[in-house]
Amino acid sequence: MQPGRFPGRDLPGACQTAWSALAREPGLGWSGEGVELANEVVCAGILVADHVHTPMDALPEEGHLVAVERMYLLTGGCAANVAVNIARQGIRVGVVGKVGNDFFGRFVREDLDGQGVDTGCLAVSAAEQTSQTMILLCKGQDRRFVHTFGANRDFRVADIPWTALAGSRIFYLGGYLVMPGIVPAELGDLFRRCREAGILTVLDVVIPAGFRYTGELEPVLPHTDVFLPNNDEGDMLTGEADPVQQALSLRRKGTGTVVVTLGEHGLLLADRDGMRRATHFPSEVVDQTGAGDAFCAGFLTGLVRGQSMDDCLNYGSALGAACVRSIGCYQGVFAGVQAAEFLREHRLHIVPLTPSIG
Numbered sequence: 001m002q003p004g005r006f007p008g009r010d011l012p013g014a015c016q017t018a019w020s021a022l023a024r025e026p027g028l029g030w031s032g033e034g035v036e037l038a039n040e041v042v043c044a045g046i047l048v049a050d051h052v053h054t055p056m057d058a059l060p061e062e063g064h065l066v067a068v069e070r071m072y073l074l075t076g077g078c079a080a081n082v083a084v085n086i087a088r089q090g091i092r093v094g095v096v097g098k099v100g101n102d103f104f105g106r107f108v109r110e111d112l113d114g115q116g117v118d119t120g121c122l123a124v125s126a127a128e129q130t131s132q133t134m135i136l137l138c139k140g141q142d143r144r145f146v147h148t149f150g151a152n153r154d155f156r157v158a159d160i161p162w163t164a165l166a167g168s169r170i171f172y173l174g175g176y177l178v179m180p181g182i183v184p185a186e187l188g189d190l191f192r193r194c195r196e197a198g199i200l201t202v203l204d205v206v207i208p209a210g211f212r213y214t215g216e217l218e219p220v221l222p223h224t225d226v227f228l229p230n231n232d233e234g235d236m237l238t239g240e241a242d243p244v245q246q247a248l249s250l251r252r253k254g255t256g257t258v259v260v261t262l263g264e265h266g267l268l269l270a271d272r273d274g275m276r277r278a279t280h281f282p283s284e285v286v287d288q289t290g291a292g293d294a295f296c297a298g299f300l301t302g303l304v305r306g307q308s309m310d311d312c313l314n315y316g317s318a319l320g321a322a323c324v325r326s327i328g329c330y331q332g333v334f335a336g337v338q339a340a341e342f343l344r345e346h347r348l349h350i351v352p353l354t355p356s357i358g
C-alpha cells in the first residue's frame with residue numbers, strides 16, 4: 001500500500017461486475033430456465049424475538065404496575081431486520097443464524113418466511129433458547145433493553161454454509177462483537193473468501209455493556225468492503241469522539257468504506273474518494289428500534305442496484321426515517337414503491353469534508 005493510501009474498491013461497480021460474472025457460472029445465479037435464482041443478499045448474525053409495547057409516560061415505581069395500550073411480539077436482531085427490509089425492496093435475500101428449539105424460534109422462522117426472507121439456512125441450537133429482548137419505551141426518553149443472548153451465543157462462522165453465499169452479490173454480518181462464538185480470524189477468512197469470489201462484504205456491530213476493545217477488528221476490516229458503526233460504537237472502537245477521526249482510524253484498519261451514523265445529526269461517509277457529511281430526513285419518532293438496520297438495508301439496496309454512493313445514502317436514510325414512525329424494526333419501513341416516491345421528492349444535503357483521503 002502506498003503511503004497515505006487507503007484500501008477500497010468501487011462498490012457499485014464491483015457489485016454489478018461480480019453479479020454479471022456469477023450469473024454466467026453453471027449452478028450460480030441465473031443458471032437456466034426453471035432453476036431457482038440465488039439470493040442477491042445474504043444476512044447473517046443475531047436473531048431475536050422482541051417484546052415491545054406502546055410508550056408509557058414513565059417507568060413504574062418499585063412494586064407498582066403501569067398499563068400500556070398494546071404489547072407486541074416481533075422479530076428483531078440485525079440479521080432479521082436488515083433481511084426483511086431488503087425483501088421489502090423487492091430483492092431476493094436469505095438469512096443465516098440460530099434460534100432455539102422453542103415457540104419463539106418457530107415464531108421467528110415463520111415471521112421471516114412470511115416477510116419473503118429465505119430461511120433455508122436458519123439453524124436450531126440444541127443447547128440454547130431463542131434470544132429475546134424486552135424493549136421498554138417511555139415518552140420523551142431513549143429506549144431501554146433487557147436481553148438474553150440465547151442461541152446467538154451458539155452461532156459460529158462454521159454455521160454459515162458456503163452454498164448459501166455462492167452466487168450472492170453481498171454478504172452482510174450484523175451483531176459482530178456480541179456473538180462470542182464468532183472468532184475474528186475465522187470471520188476474516190470468510191470475508192476474504194467472499195471477496196475473492198466477487199461478493200461484497202458488509203460488517204455491522206453491536207457492542208455490549210462493559211466492552212473493551214482488544215483488536216477484534218484487525219483480522220476482519222482488511223477484508224471488509226463496508227463497515228457501518230454508529231458514532232457511539234465508533235468511539236468505543238477507536239477511542240475517538242469525533243466521527244471524522246473515527247472514520248479515518250477505521251479506514252486505516254483496512255475497510256474500504258466507512259459509514260458512521262449520527263442519529264438526528266445525519267451521517268458521515270469515508271471511502272477512497274474522500275469524506276462527505278449528510279443531513280438526515282426529519283421524521284416523527286415513535287420508536288427508534290431498528291432505525292440503523294433500516295438504514296443499512298436501504299444502503300445495501302442501493303449497492304445491489306448499482307447506485308452512486310450519494311444515492312445509497314439517500315436510500316438508507318429514507319428507510320431509517322420511515323422506520324422510526326411506528327413500533328417495531330420494520331413495520332413502518334417503506335416498501336420499494338413507497339421509497340421511490342419519497343426519494344423523488346426528498347434529497348439529503350451532502351457536502352464534502354476533505355478533498356481526498358484515499
